Amino acid sequence: MGEPIKLLIVDDNEDILSTFYEFFNSMGYEVKTAEDGFVALKILRDKSNFFDVLITDLVMPNISGVGLISIVKKEYSHLKIIAMTGYGDQPGALASEAEADIVLFKPIDLFKIENTITRLLNPEKEKE
DSSP, X not given: OOSOOXXXXXXXXXXXXXXXXHHHHHTTOEEEEESSHHHHXXXXXXXXXXXXXXXXXSSOSSSOHHHHHHHHHHHOTTOEEEEEESSOXXXXXXXXXXXXXXXXXXXXXXXXXXXXXXXXXXXXXXXX
């Protein structure tokens, strides 16, 4: 395997952040976390080409996930985006509007997210 896949995970829930961090770290990913969209943007702007995938919650203080996705799509168009929400259809619809690559509903199985990352980064594998 080449370079580790680099993830930026954004959620205002510390338990979720630490669970995701532990899981993906143990799977060999390089992981950074942010507790809201504002912090996430600071991290992205520090190391602009650092990440392969952004995993973000949609409903957060400061900059919402939807706001974050819109900015990221403009400034870091190579980044694949997985949006997560625990709040029914409304934020999900917003995320699609903001052009997240995929929207998942909480609670989310971490293996399912891992699977989704693999599919997003290797679309050619899908055809097999």
